[in-house]
Amino acid sequence: MSASLPGNRELPESQYDLTTYWGRVRQTATLTDPSTLFAGKHGLEQAKKLVVAYKRGEIKDMTPELWKAKQVVDSTVHPDTGETVFLPFRMSCFVFSNLIVTAGMLTPGLKTTGTVLWQVANQSLNVAINSANANKSTPLSYSKIAQSYFLAVGASCSVAVGLNALVPRLKRVSPSTKLVLGRLVPFAAVASANIVNVFLMRGEEIRTGIDVYPVLSDADKAQLAKEGKAESDVPSLGKSRKAATLAVGETAASRVFNSTPIMVVPPLILMRLQRTEWLRKNPRYTLPINLGLILGMSYVVLPFALAAFPQRQRISADSLEEEFRGRGGDGGMVVFNRGI
Known part of the structure; x- marks a missing residue:
């Protein structure tokens, strides 16, 4: 997940309210979205670069492109190891x-x-x-x-x-x-x-x-x-x-x-x-x-x-x-x- 990438500025955890069940459903739907499978190695690296740029302060605000990058990273990278899940x-x-x-x-x-x-x-x-x-x-x-x-x-x-x-x-x-x-x-x-x-x-x-x-x-x-x-x-x-x-x-x-x-x-x-x-x-x-x-x-x-x-x-x-x-x-x- 994005938390495993370098940078001292954390991304918002989600676009949705994770304290509610419906918020978690919407968040989980982004993580289980099959379209993220088509990102490939190149797409994942590009997504990581965007996330790292935000965490290092090079990008100031969350944009639709950055939310999409976070979705790709979170659905592909293990939150504990930072490694790509097969x-x-x-x-x-x-x-x-x-x-x-x-x-x-x-x-x-x-x-x-x-x-x-x-x-x-x-x-x-x-x-x-x-x-x-x-x-x-x-x-x-x-x-x-x-x-x-x-x-x-x-x-x-x-x-x-x-x-x-x-x-x-x-x-x-x-x-x-x-x-x-x-x-x-x-x-x-x-x-x-x-x-x-x-x-x-x-x-x-x-x-x-x-x-x-x-x-x-x-x-x-x-x-x-x-x-x-x-x-x-x-x-x-x-x-x-x-x-x-x-x-x-x-x-x-x-x-x-x-x-x-x-x-x-x-x-x-x-x-x-x-x-x-x-x-x-x-x-x-x-x-x-x-x-x-x-x-x-x-x-x-x-x-x-x-x-x-x-x-x-x-x-x-x-x-x-x-x-x-x-x-x-x-x-x-x-x-x-x-x-x-």
Whole structure:
């Protein structure tokens, strides 16, 4: 993000009010905007130059061009490391990266082998996205990543295969209800595995804590500017396990919020459409309709799900461990990167 670039003058955090849910939705929509993917290496470097020019005082005011540059930087660069996130794992590419995998999992009539393979593909992608966008103040070893991956795959496959075997055996359920339940099996598998995946992938954060920083007042920011320093130069107050637990829990919840409508609405609509005379006569349109439903729902839902909780989360220092009490910044508050 722009905070990781050099310069002692910080850009405004957003054009929108991030203390409100709708403000965060609008901000998240800019970060997940697929158009930022077309900036390329040259576009990113140009965007960085504009942001650095502002932070060094060479550009005095925020302009539409500068807001666009900040959007490109914030959607491409990791806020903790300052490194470019690999394109398929950026949140601006999330909808497209998940499209084929989600369509595969929601394919009607999958057998056990197909179910397992698509669940493995989904968890592989989830692990990569979780790893690329996690809070980086607590690095995760490759052995931990591998362990988390296999446990998440095991969880998702167990739920999917188990429910696929259970639903047909339900005796007091009508055939139409069984059909609905069968279409919702992928949702149950994905939702449960998403929670397991996030907590396993980011379990090290909970064990060792993540960096928390004091919230700076306007006077603090002015003093830093006089000293030729930026907000990113302010040292961490230490690592908090309570902040990490909150960060990981909120991320897991946002993933469930995101997957629920995507995994529930399209299969139910498709099931209804498959009963129509038109689609019965034109079954070749089933796949493109399924892809269209998933793509449309994914694009609409993602900003609303990610905006459920602020990415830079503020919390009272007194609600954390004893060592942080009384050490908060403006209003006794501290801030940390929740991750996405």
